[in-house]
Amino acid sequence: xxxxxxxxxxxxxxxxxxxxxxxxxxxxxxxxxxxxxxxxxxxxxxxxxxxxxxxxxxxxxxxxxxxxxxxxxxxxxxxxxxxxxxxxxxxxxxxxxxxxxxxxxxxxxxxxxxxxxxxxxxxxxxxxxxxxxxxxxxxxxxxxxxxxxxxxxxxxxxxxxxxxxxxxxxxxxxxxxxxxxxxxxxxxxxxxxxxxxxxxxxxx
Amino acid sequence: xxxxxxxxxxxxxxxxxxxxxxxxxxxxxxxxxxxxxxxxxxxxxxxxxxxxxxxxxxxxxxxxxxxxxxxxxxxxxxxxxxxxxxxxxxxxxxxxxxxxxxxxxxxxxxxxxxxxxxxxxxxxxxxxxxxxxxxxxxxxxxxxxxxxxxxxxxxxxxxxxxxxxxxxxxxxxxxxxxxxxxxxxxxxxxxxxxxxxxxxxxxx
Numbered sequence: 001x002x003x004x005x006x007x008x009x010x011x012x013x014x015x016x017x018x019x020x021x022x023x024x025x026x027x028x029x030x031x032x033x034x035x036x037x038x039x040x041x042x043x044x045x046x047x048x049x050x051x052x053x054x055x056x057x058x059x060x061x062x063x064x065x066x067x068x069x070x071x072x073x074x075x076x077x078x079x080x081x082x083x084x085x086x087x088x089x090x091x092x093x094x095x096x097x098x099x100x101x102x103x104x105x106x107x108x109x110x111x112x113x114x115x116x117x118x119x120x121x122x123x124x125x126x127x128x129x130x131x132x133x134x135x136x137x138x139x140x141x142x143x144x145x146x147x148x149x150x151x152x153x154x155x156x157x158x159x160x161x162x163x164x165x166x167x168x169x170x171x172x173x174x175x176x177x178x179x180x181x182x183x184x185x186x187x188x189x190x191x192x193x194x195x196x197x198x199x200x201x202x203x204x
Numbered sequence: 205x206x207x208x209x210x211x212x213x214x215x216x217x218x219x220x221x222x223x224x225x226x227x228x229x230x231x232x233x234x235x236x237x238x239x240x241x242x243x244x245x246x247x248x249x250x251x252x253x254x255x256x257x258x259x260x261x262x263x264x265x266x267x268x269x270x271x272x273x274x275x276x277x278x279x280x281x282x283x284x285x286x287x288x289x290x291x292x293x294x295x296x297x298x299x300x301x302x303x304x305x306x307x308x309x310x311x312x313x314x315x316x317x318x319x320x321x322x323x324x325x326x327x328x329x330x331x332x333x334x335x336x337x338x339x340x341x342x343x344x345x346x347x348x349x350x351x352x353x354x355x356x357x358x359x360x361x362x363x364x365x366x367x368x369x370x371x372x373x374x375x376x377x378x379x380x381x382x383x384x385x386x387x388x389x390x391x392x393x394x395x396x397x398x399x400x401x402x403x404x405x406x407x408x
Contacts, residue, residue: 167398
């Protein structure tokens with residue numbers, strides 16, 4: 001059996017993850033971009049089922065009890081999590097499942113699905129550049145921007161836990177690296193299947 | 205500083221490692237194919253400095269004492285090893301250093317240079333196919349062929365230790381996979397350098 005592979009992307013908000021994935025989309029084959037579930041209220045312009053699955057705290061806690069999450073965490077009083085069901089379906093369809101999750105989420109996915117997981121940490125070239133990008137978005141007030149920068153410094157300290165680091169200096173160069181990471185993730189998955197094939201064959 | 209990366213290839217004699225490297229050579233950038241040092245006598249057609257560095261047992265044992273080997277082993281009464289010096293020189297020149305070594309050698313390289321090492325196990329699609337290839341080479345007698353097949357079964361059991369497996373079904377498909385592995389190895393190395401860069405930057 002051939003199953004899909006998991007590719008975890010982490011990195012500061014403003015690192016350019018979505019831009020890189022879009023720039024590389026034509027070359028990485030069929031993929032499913034995992035949509036997180038959250039209890040926080042939608043922000044201006046956010047759509048249910050596109051940016052997040054928006055649910056109530058009660059529904060989220062029911063799902064926790066039922067074991068429906070691959071990973072979840074509580075951040076600033078809101079829950080964020082990844083539902084298992086759509087991930088399983090995408091894996092069964094041999095898709096590359098891409099997660100945009102934080103370093104805690106990465107650790108939880110590794111713990112549960114290490115054999116099919118490849119990970120990359122995407123970072124802006126400098127904290128100064130990150131600050132510029134966050135201000136250019138004009139979506140956050142000053143306090144939020146400063147907190148995001150502090151978070152970024154914290155996160156970047158954890159990047160040794162990732163298989164690859166991609167410094168988003170220019171989008172083209174970063175997208176090219178991302179294509180290699182995505183192909184390596186795919187190759188790793190076919191590897192696991194082939195290992196099973198060879199093992200079973202050797203034992204006959 | 206940017207340093208070269210290490211790519212370890214293992215797999216049964218007859219798996220087609222050299223064929224795959226040659227088929228992929230144009231796409232993997234500058235590389236240094238590590239030449240092993242051995243105390244066994246050259247076979248028909250083998251050239252010193254091309255197939256192996258051929259040395260006496262005395263010279264080899266001097267080098268062991270002097271700590272000049274990255275890895276070495278004694279097999280059927282002969283020494284085989286990898287000298288550190290040419291590997292260090294190639295790494296300093298930012299080359300991809302490719303090793304064709306066995307599973308013990310892989311473990312020793314991992315132990316010493318894990319942070320810049322990527323590995324792939326290359327195998328024929330079936331043991332039957334391996335046998336056919338070994339017989340087609342007409343270089344080994346029956347006893348050697350049977351021993352190689354037994355060795356292959358042993359080795360294939362260890363392939364879970366490798367980052368990637370490449371089943372050499374067709375040369376083109378295997379070479380394509382090898383290119384991905386080589387690029388991933390390169391990307392991993394630049395990763396380590398970038399990690400150091402970012403860490404030093406964060407601490408200022």
